[in-house]
Amino acid sequence: MASAFRRPMPGFRDTGATSTDLSLIVGNTPDASLAFTNYAYISARQASLFQHGYALVSSPSGASVVFNVESHQALEEGVLALNLIQRKFLKVSQRDQVKVSSFRPFDAGFKLVVLTFEVDFARARGKAEEMDAIAFGKHLLKMFNNQVFTVGQLVLVEYMGTHYTLTVTQTVLDGQTESESATRGILLKTTTFLFESVPTTGIKFINQRGGASSNLFKQKDFNFQKLGIGGLDLEFQDIFRRAFASRVFPAHVIRKLGINPVKGLLLWGPPGTGKTLIARQIGKMLNGREPKVVNGPEVLSKFVGETEKNIRDLFADAESDQKTRGDQSDLHIIIFDEIDAICKSRGSTRDGTGVHDSIVNQLLTKIDGVEALNNILLIGMTNRKDLLDEALLRPGRFEVQIEIGLPDEKGRVQILQIHSSKMKENSFLAPDVNLEELAARTKNFSGAELEGLVKSAVSFALNRQISLDDLSKPLDEDNIKVTMDDFLHALDEVKPAFGAAINSLEMCRLNGMLDCGERHKHIQESLMTLVEQVKGSDRNPLLTCLLEGPRGSGKTAMAATIGIDSEFPFVKIVSAENMVGYSESSKCAMITKVFEDAYKSPLSIIILDEIERLLEYVNIGPRFSNLVLQTLLVLLKRLPPKGRRLLVIGTTAAADVLNEMGMIDVFNKSLHVPELKSEDIRRVLAYLNVFSSSDLETAITALHQLSIKKLLMVVDMAAQGEFKEHADVVYSGQKKIDITIFYDCLSDLT
Template structure:
């Protein structure tokens, strides 16, 4: 087996474990065997003897006269790590290290062999030199433990990280050989009694206060992948000491941009990064605060943000501490140059000043600029290139597992203090809150608590003492809260339900066929890898049920994002404003993994008038572009359009933009009969006559006709009619039918 694991040129031998011959030999981290067995582990072309022990860690071997053939002597720490005792059998295979196996960095955690109240101060430089001499050419594996003596005291170190220069350890065992250039970083656990001093060179590698990150403890839920990406891109190089990064010939990342929908945790991540860093407190700047009405003052404000970092770099060079500057709402001051028409050129000057400081002639290497925005599209392109805000991480809406983590974070205190009822199922709540942002989930928890607290209050006497023990947040409170807090990027359920006020009834084979085909398109969008965008046009006479069918498909799809775009919400708006609103709905849909957009009455959106004919060319062109634009990678979209003027849409080329087109017809006599039977509003003897009388009629007009006939019934009304308590008289139905204009 080659690569970073090395290769074993002989089959593993089975050796019998025995104790290290002498106590002082236990401090060498060597394994001992007989001189005859030693040659089995020789590394060709070197003076090294290496054995891969128990397929776990690699030890250097030395001969000892007291060790018999077939035996291997391991000290207590080695035996514990290999999980063996004296007399047990263990595998030991010759290990041949690959080329370029030298360790660039070794991170060790120190502790005393004998734990107690003792305290020691350890000089990092002196200890590094001693460990290099003592363990030179030995191979260290992450997780391995070894004992050593320093100034008369016995210590144990644990290998927390072993980094081979130029190799990526993400997919394998971290392992390498100690050389004269290996850099040591020492860590201690709280209460160990060991204080590390004189590790100034490692200051940049100790930029984080914690040894490991518990994101949920930091209040960050559902963002583990994004946080790992941020750490890899922006901080991984800074964990290493300066001489390692200079050998690699790289420069640190100087800026990152966190972008995404509002409320997803961008500011939270930036704030927590600031808390986790050692050294200087981050400077947090709100974009608009930098602006000033005085000429040159805004640029001076930007320069002042970098003044401390410049002085620190001038004084300490590569040993300078990391200076973090956090820009909230960075789009407020870094708009694309030339996009503003205020006549002052202030915004352009701010962008120029920032570019100069981050990546100018005298650029700083000790600065990390973190920008946050909901509108990445507004930023100047020069700000986003490598060397500037090069790390761009989208903080998107959390998935179900992420929502569960966020719920756990916000309900943790309640759980600890027994304020949550046993029936609360956070997993179920997470499943119900599709496309909720982190802030909206927090809003759900607050709303649920308000229901629980309200039960303990009396509006008649607000001074009445509250029984804290009886406060319980129940599952019912959470379900009410989910209904109350509407997600910005969720399904517009209320709008969709308004499109089918009369519910859904079976109204003939053609309607059923179209509905089934539409649901197949929903499944296609869900599972198909080759169809990220599917478009469907429902055309037919006015009132034939197109919008109700589209709304039903949207509701039953259970997609997290379903929006309907109709002309009624855009009355009185300018063409450009309407166009911007439609574009925003599509842009919002691209933030969700699965989305449906319903374009209702497309001819009304286009302001079509038959006389002329007249229509909005701007809206027409925008729709054709949007209907053909593929969503971003990993996002899928179904667009359903409805129209009563398919001839017009065909003439302007919009029909060609839809993948499939279905004709939704009016009701025939048989179809009308099925509807009436399901509504149960006529006596059995009258259903055939009523159905025959309506003939070809849109279902919307049929519902209106039945409502009219029901209202005219003396002493009854629509409610009693639909309940079956009273039937519509056929003669009165015929009278109402004569009053309305035939389709």
């Protein structure tokens, strides 16, 4: 049968027969030597009240700590003597009052298994110092055995003639894991010590077992929200596992494993995804030296040999530190922003100086040469990984390569929460703002673009409080509210660089998508089937379809409609009209870039409009660009990276020419888009409702086979009438087209 009494939590009340609650005046320790005992001293008569020898001291500020209590003959009754460090932790001064009660540490559930101290000099010291963790732990055990320690408590200790201040940073009790929280516990002979040094002191611990060789990280955990980083949890896990896990362990453990720590980390991905932010925050998290940040072109110099010297100077501190301190050397972090500017593939630049080649050679020597450094971590950032010299990417150099891609929906929620957290804290964010909905509507937004979205929304909210008629009018700060409408307006302003080009697609179908009959409907359904196949099938990450047919039959409008209706986050149209005046190599580079951008999105559609124009094909000659042709043939067969899916839709009015070039066979499917027949024309004209019922049949009789583009042009010309009136009068139903004028316009265009 379970007991009806619950066991009291250790460290919070006396379990003896008598209860002691005193209000005592704080005094100074009666003797300087007593300051290093970590005891509290009291008068002889009052000391007898604490039968277990422990007292729980609580200050008005809310701080509490457990001290061993001893009597001292020099103390008056009603005085509790504490040293300076003890008073500092309790936030009290001499003559202040504190509450003191008897305390009994339980034998079970209160034993300290691990006690972690942060060690600092009590007085400022100018030089670094090595301390043997085992010897120091034995000294502390001799001094403080059977004392109770509380997280955050300050302790003064003298060791080998030097005074140190210890701060309790973590306590792990018997039967408890390190992830669980513990407030205090009692130090026993079985307790294991872990020591961390304040980074600025230069104290280094050797022979420390059971923990990190050094206090590598300033924080005990990675809180990405506090760091201002969202949507990169998996990337940070990879970075920690591959770049930092080996550095957390002591150097002698790593040597026994026969490996060297990672020296290079390359962050690559599209602009605005947070590469520079990650590198900056990694530098802040680590307890090494202050990171050296190098913007790629800064190391270049006009003087011969000066550029190479600038590279060597970046490593000078690390070399000196490793020579003097060996394995106890600090970690030196060097951050290269836009590293592709200085580390291009050797032999690729033709400036005649060979400076870029020398930079790569110098870096390789310092990172992985004969006298390689083990106390460095290089972090490079680029959005053009393909430009880097391949020797830099091999193991031992920038071996950890992490792609920082566009955030997914969950990541976008985190980023929006980070950028709106200040607004929420200060009650400027309206309750109707739904960040989850915004994240769903911001497909393919980078972190920088999401920040721009928040800024744009704030600008709308601020603008409501400003009167342009009277700028001297006082601003009402209390009524500033950023609403959901502000974010929706901001979505109209801020567009993602890797998003769907909706405006360009809408320009391809100015008249919308009309019902052109069963044949066109079947083609649209076939295209939507391909869209669903790309969405749901892991076996076919790449699908291609060619729409071929006479000019004006609606191929481009149909492809644009599929791009819009698919709701894919990335839809781009590649058209010759955007490449007027481009050389063949420039065209190839532009087409390749569109495909590379598509590979960065989980779902993408690329529309290759009028492929024969992209190939610069002309009948006279005939002539075409073989360079562009070969580029398209390669890209149409290249599978996207794992987890990415791509649909390519091509349009052409010269299918026979593409067939001779071998392009037709590259597409998975080819669909013929025909001109309109009489029944199709009937549907279109009935939908437009621009003829009277009697003239409709007459008009259809005159039109046997026509492209949709030419039909709409004839109707538009006829709608303007004999006196060139505005066509809206007809399209709104106020007036009908005169059949005679329609015949005249038809004869002019056909």
